[in-house]
Amino acid sequence: MAIDTMRACGDYRTSYAADQTIFATRLTMLFCVAAVILLCVLPLFASRYTLSLFIQMGYLGIAALGLNILVGFSGQISIGHAVFFGFGGFASAYLANQGVPVPLAIVLAGVWTTVVGLIFGLPAARVKGLYLAIATLAAQFILQDFFVRAEWFTGGTHGAMAPPFTLFGYDLSSDQYYFYVVLFFVVVTYLGATNLMRSRDGRALIAVRDHYLSAEMMGVNLAKYRTMAFGISSFYAGIGGALYAHYVGFMSVEGLDILFSIQFLGMIIIGGLGSIMGSLMGTVFMVLLPEATGWLAGALSGSALDQALHLKDGITYLREMLIGLAIILFLIFEPDGLAHRWKQIKAYWKLYPFSY
């Protein structure tokens, strides 16, 4: 029996299938579908700049989801996520230049990145915590160096051209159309991750995070699942990177540094570790934060604060500082991230106006 309210006042489900749905009620599902439809009509009236922001949220959101599966769900750590993002971009550009159709190249790039992620995830079978962090740091530097040296693959320091996205002969590389491409990938990857977390292997990943000793007693192979988390995480990073490469049309090693990796960590901490939608919320926050900073600096221009701090010149630094500040504030006041805050807001309205 489907439920036509936002939050049911009781449990009316009568089958296990109804109890294991992604959305608790039909109305929540309809709201989600409506949100996607709303996004679908967005390119009709949104400006090119707004669209570019949404596209950015999309491909970064997919990569952030990958990192959240690794850090939030399987309880490991990676401070080299940016290079997997980069590897996906280079791989897709390389494949597309070899004649592989771009949509296929993007998926294949994800698979290639998975393999690379598995290789660099091998230490995870043995080490944990800080030691693992250092091992992933090695991945960051090794791959960054590889990108510079492997000219046949990445074009070296010059970078690689990524052909525009075409499907059945139609060029979909303009922002207006590429928006739909990214939206499609976002919906598919987020649905995939949600499904993963409600089936066998996803549960095993969470079990390894929460109590690895008893997970092992329940028949979960620790080494396998710890490494697998790296593989899955890299797949999402690779897809995100590939989407980025074909959007920009050019992939370069620049920007794939450790700061970018840490930015990904910032996204999932702000969004909520161990929350699928939190990954997207954190990404949206991270993408909009610089916009807000720019807007704020514009609003303050000419004021005493502007004269004292030279906001216009220091805007880049200000953005970096604000990201740092946001992470710290979230760690103190909302360590479970935006996703948790959203849950609390829903809980508040469920009981409104009698919140006692």
Added chain:
Amino acid sequence: MSTTTPGAQGASHASALLDVRDISLRFGGLKALTNVSFHVAPGELFSIIGPNGAGKTSMLNCISGRYTPTEGRVFFQGKDVTRLKPNKRAAIGIGRTFQNLALFGHMSVLDNIMVGRHHLLKNNFLTGSLYWIGGAQKEELEHRRVVEEVIDFLEIQHVRKATAGTLSYGLRKRVELARAVALEPKLILLDEPMAGMNQEEKEDMARTIVDLNEEWGMTIIMIEHDMGVVMDISHRVMVLDFGKKLVEGLPADVLANEHVRKAYLGEEDPLLEEETSPVALSA
């Protein structure tokens, strides 16, 4: 306690479900276990008792694979499993609960128990991600049905959607048992299932354990400090002290044994000083 209870006669080694032979476990100079041998027949409810630090949990860890014994062998269904990894043992039918709660704190009770089905489920990260395509959904729902039976059996229906870490102590113990039962083990190892419970909870738990043994046909090895419960429900009892086996036999005989009383009252016992074989009590 009647002597006609299944397994109470002391099964022969050949038909034993679990056969532990001359297990010794040393951590550097510390002897956690010294030459302990015993066997458990199918369908038996076997208890291990002994003072704190006697090596009871170490014994369970050797059986479940957390520790590899320094010497000796463990046979399960006639196969040598001494060096088998813990996650492989779940698949051959050894399940366990922990002395200190070891639930997956952030998962729901339902998901905790579903993890117990891990080795019985076949869907993987690929079919799991596709869910509706490839049969993962169908499989999950089939196993959900079995899990619901376990939930009914342990009477934890009301908390099935609750986050495991938020439950009370007694409930968490039940969930942990449910998770081990969901594994469908042939042998289930219970490490102090009643520790920290009040009288009523203990009685419930004792009933549950007896039902598991008699109705679900599971062989049980239990560590427990509550002598009343142990003597009431066990078919056979083994006493460990300082890593050595003191006695093994019917509950009444064990209770009457002078070595056991000495161990619990803390008197000197020459048996522990000498390298003698443990006293065998005839059933």
